[in-house]
Amino acid sequence: MKKVLSVLSVTALSLSLVLAGCGSKPEAQPQGQAGGATGGAAGGAAPTVKIGMVTDVGGVNDNSFNQSAWEGLQKLQTDLNLPKDNVNYLQSTSDADYVPNLTQFVKDKWDLTWGIGFLMGDHLKKVADENKDAKLAIIDAEVDAPNVESVLFKEHEGSFLAGVVAAKMTKTKTVGFVGGVEIPVIKRFELGFEAGVKAVDPSVKVLKVYTGAFDKPDLGKSTASQMYGQGADIIFHASGGTGDGVFNEAKDRKAKGENVWVIGVDKDQSLTFGDEVTLTSMVKRVDEAVYRVSKDLIDGKFQGGIKWLGLAEDGVGLASTSNKNVPEDVLKLVDEYKQKIIKGEITVPEK
Secondary structure: OOOEOOOOOOOOOOOOOOOOOOOOOHHHOHHHOOOOOOOOOOOOOOOOOOEEEEOOOOOOOOOOHHHHHHHHHHHHHHHOOOOHHHEEEEOOOOHHHHHHHHHHHHHOOOOEEEEEOHHHHHHHHHHHHHOOOOOEEEEOOOOOOOOEEEEEEOHHHHHHHHHHHHHHHOOOOEEEEEEOOOOHHHHHHHHHHHHHHHHHOOOOEEEEEEOOOOOOHHHHHHHHHHHHHOOOOEEEEEOHHHHHHHHHHHHHHHHOOOOOEEEEEEOOOHHHHOOOOEEEEEEEOHHHHHHHHHHHHHOOOOOOEEEEEOOOOOOEEEOHHHHHOOOHHHHHHHHHHHHHHHOOOOOOOOO
């Protein structure tokens, strides 16, 4: 029977965060080493804890959840003044890399090994079962093992708010959703977004396409081109690095005078792609979750089990920069819907 733990508290999930190859030994990957001074934590000897992270195929610079997770570990290294070589990552180019990469950290006796993404769930479970003394953690997948801490998000709740914005701001009465691989976590994005749109205006059409990839910007660009061509003026993507192409297509069309927008995902993507094309972003606090679980390990509080983070836990929500392009009255409506979801007056579909 799964051991279900209480969700992280709002106070534990601080909103402030400084933003910032496979199979070889982590020490041999200088691109994976966090910056910062080598030395001890404040008032103590140099800590010996070592935390490793394995990306999914999107890579550490996906402008999405892999990058956000890595930024969380970089902040931890800086805040605690961990030796720079004690926080590192291995990148995966295919699912065949997951077990070898995870196993490398485990066999080298790293104190905590992170797997990032739903697609790594079964692979991390295998490694956890074969190395019961090791401690592992994963984002976006539920792994039932006593030595694994799983962090999942209620993406459907945050995506509902993105749908509210899209429905209020579309001029064409057509919006789009671009997903990566059609897996449960991405379905939560889709279903929440469509529910938010329909709650505000049932007449708005929602175009939906799954590209089947999280690392294909060209495919994201061509998919966005088709959607904009079908009349969508706002596209919400949940497709990792594939979504870079959605933004690139929007930029090309903006340059030609078209009034199109993208709603970003996971991180505040306006910081990467600019306010001129980013209407808002549905942020997942992956960075904070990775930071907090890793800090728990250092503090001797690692427990394993499942943590679900939604609007009530401040695990998901719209980016703080949303007011740059979203009018005050729309943001007020967003907050009204947010409170109804938190109070249980609205149940957002997830399946």
